[in-house]
Amino acid sequence: MELLIPGLILVALMVYASTRIKRSAAAAFEAETIETDDFVIQKPDGFLNVIGGGERYAFEAYSKGFGGRDENIRLATARLTVRPGASVEQAFAAIEDDIASDISEVIGERHYRVIESKRDENDIEFRVFHKLAEKEGDLYDLEMTVFNEVPDEFLNKAEAMLTSFELK
Numbered sequence: 001m002e003l004l005i006p007g008l009i010l011v012a013l014m015v016y017a018s019t020r021i022k023r024s025a026a027a028a029f030e031a032e033t034i035e036t037d038d039f040v041i042q043k044p045d046g047f048l049n050v051i052g053g054g055e056r057y058a059f060e061a062y063s064k065g066f067g068g069r070d071e072n073i074r075l076a077t078a079r080l081t082v083r084p085g086a087s088v089e090q091a092f093a094a095i096e097d098d099i100a101s102d103i104s105e106v107i108g109e110r111h112y113r114v115i116e117s118k119r120d121e122n123d124i125e126f127r128v129f130h131k132l133a134e135k136e137g138d139l140y141d142l143e144m145t146v147f148n149e150v151p152d153e154f155l156n157k158a159e160a161m162l163t164s165f166e167l168k
Contacts, residue, residue, distance in 0.1 A: 029064050039080070039140065042164035044157040047076070058082050059142075061161075065154070067147040073124065076146045076158045080165075086139035088113050088132045095130060107166055110135070114162070119145070129159070135167045 031045040036058070043049055043061055050060040059080035067075045083091075092102075092113065101116040115130040125148035133140050142165045146158050 034059065038082075038135065038168060040164070040166050040168065041080075041142075042161060044161055046154070046157060047078070047161065056081075058140075063154075063158075067150065073147065075150050075154060076144060078142065078144045078158075078161060081141045081143065083139040083141065085137060088134055088139065091130070091132050091139055091141055100127075110167055118148075124148075129162050131162055131165050133167050140167060 029046055029048055032043050032049070034041050034043055034049055038058065041059060046064050047061045048064065050057075050062070057079045059078070061078045063075040063077070065075045067073060088111075092115065095115060095117060098118045099115060100118060101114075103114045105112050105114060110133055113130075113132045115132070117128045117130075119126045119128050127146045127148055129142075129144040129146070131142040131144075142162065144158055144162050146155060150158075
């Protein structure tokens with residue numbers, strides 16, 4: 001009897017902690033707006049924003065889900081690279097993948113170039129989207145890699161994140 005009450009208290013604390021952890025993990029994959037001094041992007045639900053992942057990318061996110069034969073491949077990844085002194089034309093020339101479409105758009109006073117291409121890695125096909133823009137002599141390249149065989153609903157979320165990207 002003396003062990004029953006402390007045991008019940010311990011179980012209650014474990015259930016409480018487990019519930020809090022699950023809620024926090026689920027909240028990380030909810031939709032949110034990411035805003036910095038340089039850009040704004042709408043991260044849809046089902047994607048996780050990598051925080052503190054290093055200085056290699058100004059923004060990095062990946063999908064919750066995996067796909068393909070290899071369960072280590074995310075359905076989608078998004079990475080924003082800032083390259084000082086580079087131009088949109090240089091970035092376009094460096095894209096060696098099979099280009100499917102190339103669209104120019106203007107948002108506010110800024111010009112963007114959206115490129116869709118295809119890439120094969122280890123016999124797995126990906127659709128690769130680049131949204132390119134220049135700001136103060138720097139090139140901003142938002143690259144979104146999406147597993148080729150994803151449901152349309154998921155592809156729409158990925159494209160919405162790409163479309164929402166704007167420089168300030």
